[in-house]
Amino acid sequence: MKKIFGKGLIVLAAALLVGWIIALYGCGGGAGPLRVAAPTPGVPGLTAEFESLLPEGQRGATFIGSEACADCHGGRQGQPEPVYVAWRRTKHAEKGVGCEQCHGPGSRHRENPSGQNILTFPKIVSSVVCGQCHGPIYQDWLASKHDQIIRTPSELAITNPAVYGRTCLQCHSGLFRIQVGERGVNLATLSTERIVELANQTLDAAPHAATCATCHDPHRNTGNLSDDGKEVQLRHLVFNTDLSAIDPGSPVTEHTNFNHICGQCHNGRGADPSDATLTRATARPNMHDSNQFNMLMGIGGVEGTGPVIRNTAHAQIPGQCSTCHMPRSRHTMTASYDISCTPCHTPADAAARTATVKAEVETALYALRRRMEQWAQATFGDNALWDYTALLAQEGKTPPDQAQVPIQVKRARHNYYFVLRDRCFGPHNAPYIRHLIRVANENLDAINVPRVNPWALASRVSRSEIRSLLERDRRRALSADH
Numbered sequence: 001m002k003k004i005f006g007k008g009l010i011v012l013a014a015a016l017l018v019g020w021i022i023a024l025y026g027c028g029g030g031a032g033p034l035r036v037a038a039p040t041p042g043v044p045g046l047t048a049e050f051e052s053l054l055p056e057g058q059r060g061a062t063f064i065g066s067e068a069c070a071d072c073h074g075g076r077q078g079q080p081e082p083v084y085v086a087w088r089r090t091k092h093a094e095k096g097v098g099c100e101q102c103h104g105p106g107s108r109h110r111e112n113p114s115g116q117n118i119l120t121f122p123k124i125v126s127s128v129v130c131g132q133c134h135g136p137i138y139q140d141w142l143a144s145k146h147d148q149i150i151r152t153p154s155e156l157a158i159t160n161p162a163v164y165g166r167t168c169l170q171c172h173s174g175l176f177r178i179q180v181g182e183r184g185v186n187l188a189t190l191s192t193e194r195i196v197e198l199a200n201q202t203l204d205a206a207p208h209a210a211t212c213a214t215c216h217d218p219h220r221n222t223g224n225l226s227d228d229g230k231e232v233q234l235r236h237l238v239f240n241t242d243l244s245a246i247d248p249g250s251p252v253t254e255h256t257n258f259n260h261i262c263g264q265c266h267n268g269r270g271a272d273p274s275d276a277t278l279t280r281a282t283a284r285p286n287m288h289d290s291n292q293f294n295m296l297m298g299i300g301g302v303e304g305t306g307p308v309i310r311n312t313a314h315a316q317i318p319g320q321c322s323t324c325h326m327p328r329s330r331h332t333m334t335a336s337y338d339i340s341c342t343p344c345h346t347p348a349d350a351a352a353r354t355a356t357v358k359a360e361v362e363t364a365l366y367a368l369r370r371r372m373e374q375w376a377q378a379t380f381g382d383n384a385l386w387d388y389t390a391l392l393a394q395e396g397k398t399p400p401d402q403a404q405v406p407i408q409v410k411r412a413r414h415n416y417y418f419v420l421r422d423r424c425f426g427p428h429n430a431p432y433i434r435h436l437i438r439v440a441n442e443n444l445d446a447i448n449v450p451r452v453n454p455w456a457l458a459s460r461v462s463r464s465e466i467r468s469l470l471e472r473d474r475r476r477a478l479s480a481d482h
Helices: 001-026 046-053 066-069 084-089 100-102 107-111 127-131 134-143 149-157 162-163 174-179 192-204 275-280 293-298 321-326 347-380 389-394 407-422 428-445 454-460 463-481
Strands: none
Touching: 046 127, 046 428, 066 084, 066 100, 127 134, 134 275, 149 192, 162 192, 162 347, 174 192, 275 407, 293 321, 293 407, 321 463, 347 407, 347 428, 347 463, 389 463
16 A cells, blocks of 8 residues: 555656646746647647747757846846837736747847847747647637638739738738738838738748737737737727728728727728719729628718618627627637627527528629619610629620719619628628618619519529629629739
């Protein structure tokens, strides 16, 4: 019995020692990556992935602790860079997550400070760095579209930086956004060489639309609290009803610095419904394929006359987008009936409401499109010629002189694409969608285009056919943006 008891004490002591080592060198200590098992057989664990990010000049370096970093990074001797000071106030510091757990061991960097012997941009923005401790959130992120990248914007920025580098990369490159947008760099002063450099780094080293660091500042508390009031070091607000920055009347057409963590990118980039703009800008829809925040708040469509229900309770809940798309901090960014819609709806109620409104909106959009086709057929002898010129050119069509397209058709097609490009078909803001479709139809009434009964159409055309056509139009518009 004594031998068994003695062995038990040894095992217990060993376990405690291992636990202490993990705490010291993992997420509870001052240095080093957390040692975790591979997420799936045959796939490297996060430690291996993290170590693969380290530059060659850092290989063989040893851990020296965050206090050693303070000498140069704002902690001592009155240095102006307050990174260390700001970090000391964060949850990271409270939990013992130090500089080297993100940037790697620092002994060589202390001896000879250089970007070649410490993990820094561009690879420091990899979500693998955060995934060492935030494993479940990292796995969610891998399943999200933020992990993906649309290569075209970066490629276009390399070949034509003056046109595409100062606009597209702000949202299509998390690396670019951190290095430029979040640092307040004036895009007009950014050299074409720097744009090309960042575009190449995006494709080579940080090929993601948004990583953890795109939305969270790892070095400091920001005061931008989550929907449940927690300090999670967000770079922007989760709730903002000051729409002046994205108002269609704003002279800015590239609203990528709007102070909202989702709305900074998920906005329409202008979405100007004025007659002057609709008359002048006829090549493509003047809202980007990301006007979700505009739709949520009910701003950017041709509204006509009469009362407008601008937005619903969805726009007023504390976390706005994050409440539905990030329930319980789920970083797949996907809404689900079971937890996204509670406590306002049961899963069954939410599913039924969503199915009903989507069927209504898709069918109404299809009927509106058919009316514009009827007008084009009667006017030009070709039912496709109601559309924007760049979209017609994609189809091998010769666009008509846009002076021959009445403003009523231009208003209707703006609302058609505004609803279509939101891609939600109802839940974001069903009353505003209904209003925009009604206004579009009233404009076609004014030029005597015959009405189309949407439900009669629905009895002859399948939902899959309707959805296929709408998605085709959306993709054509997206292609025209490039």
